[in-house]
Amino acid sequence: MTGKKTKISCQNCGQTNYYPENPGSKAVVCGHCHHPLPRPGEVIEINQVQAANLINKSSLPVLVDFYSNSCGPCMIMAPVVERLAQRRAGELMVVKVDVDRNPELAAQMGITSVPTLVVLHKNVERGRISGAISEMDLALWVARIA
Numbered sequence: 708m709t710g711k712k713t714k715i716s717c718q719n720c721g722q723t724n725y726y727p728e729n730p731g732s733k734a735v736v737c738g739h740c741h742h743p744l745p746r747p748g749e750v751i752e753i754n755q756v757q758a759a760n761l762i763n764k765s766s767l768p769v770l771v772d773f774y775s776n777s778c779g780p781c782m783i784m785a786p787v788v789e790r791l792a793q794r795r796a797g798e799l800m801v802v803k804v805d806v807d808r809n810p811e812l813a814a815q816m817g818i819t820s821v822p823t824l825v826v827l828h829k830n831v832e833r834g835r836i837s838g839a840i841s842e843m844d845l846a847l848w849v850a851r852i853a
């Protein structure tokens with residue numbers, strides 16, 4: 708990701724920003740709400756309010772990894788999801804939600820098992836998958852819908 712600015716949606720308010728190529732040592736913050744922005748390709752943990760903002764407003768599709776710390780397959784999927792986030796930086800926002808800490812959001816989203824990955828864009832669900840899948844299958848699935 709060099710040579711151009713990378714699009715990134717604020718995990719706090721959902722506003723899409725351009726992440727500078729060479730941010731130096733100063734924190735990069737959202738132009739709208741001044742919340743620090745994640746680095747492009749970074750998987751960030753979000754809460755219910757942030758999820759609603761991101762899902763409603765992000766100009767980039769959002770992949771939400773619903774997980775639990777007590778779930779073995781979730782731990783297997785975490786690095787796979789992180790590598791996907793790196794590869795799709797600037798095209799797709801990848802975030803994770805701990806279902807144990809956000810039970811209301813999980814219920815609202817109809818999450819019945821973890822890990823469940825849901826891709827949404829402007830409040831429209833594009834698809835979801837549950838359970839651990841291979842890195843290749845994940846990449847192909849996401850490429851079809853986001």
Ligand SMILES: [Zn+2]
Pocket residue numbers: 717718719720721722737738739740741742
């Ligand atoms: Zn913001």
